[in-house]
Amino acid sequence: xxxxxxxxxxxxxxxxxxxxxxxxxxxxxxxxxxxxxxxxxxxxxxxxxxxxxxxxxxxxxxxxxxxxxxxxxxxxxxxxxxxxxxxxxxxxxxxxxxxxxxxxxxxxxxxxxxxxxxxxxxxxxxxxxxxxxxxxxxxxx
Numbered sequence: 001x002x003x004x005x006x007x008x009x010x011x012x013x014x015x016x017x018x019x020x021x022x023x024x025x026x027x028x029x030x031x032x033x034x035x036x037x038x039x040x041x042x043x044x045x046x047x048x049x050x051x052x053x054x055x056x057x058x059x060x061x062x063x064x065x066x067x068x069x070x071x072x073x074x075x076x077x078x079x080x081x082x083x084x085x086x087x088x089x090x091x092x093x094x095x096x097x098x099x100x101x102x103x104x105x106x107x108x109x110x111x112x113x114x115x116x117x118x119x120x121x122x123x124x125x126x127x128x129x130x131x132x133x134x135x136x137x138x139x140x141x
Contacts, residue, residue: 016103017110035111036118038067038097038104043119051077063090067097067104 012030014020025033039047047070052059057080065073072095079089097104111117 017107033115034118035107035115037108037111039070039073040119041066043070044068044073047073048077052080055081057081057086059086061085061087063087065090067101068093068095069097072096 010030012024023029044065048059048062048065051057051074055077057077063076063086065076068076072093075093076086076089079092080086083089083092
């Protein structure tokens, strides 16, 4: 799959590396293995800003969203558009980290030394061009 003769870029994903056959991890099979962790606080804020704008939700007071996934943050905003506040909406969400934190920590431990982190601190970014994520217009949803 690390074919360098064509311009094909193959991406494979797995929620649990324990279920992937060992032969997929041999050197040269893939150019790189990335670990996509839960969003960093900066990424969470970007996700929150995007979805709050999408659902027309005020972000004056934000509940603790440490270790929340992007999908959980979107659900928070969607529910806040129904219940009125992010705090009220948060009462109805059980983050995956709360129920499966041990498994997530095991994946993080495996990823150290075995995977390239998909998120890197902004201070380590060496490209001169920063990509910006913008909320899609309502007509694109």
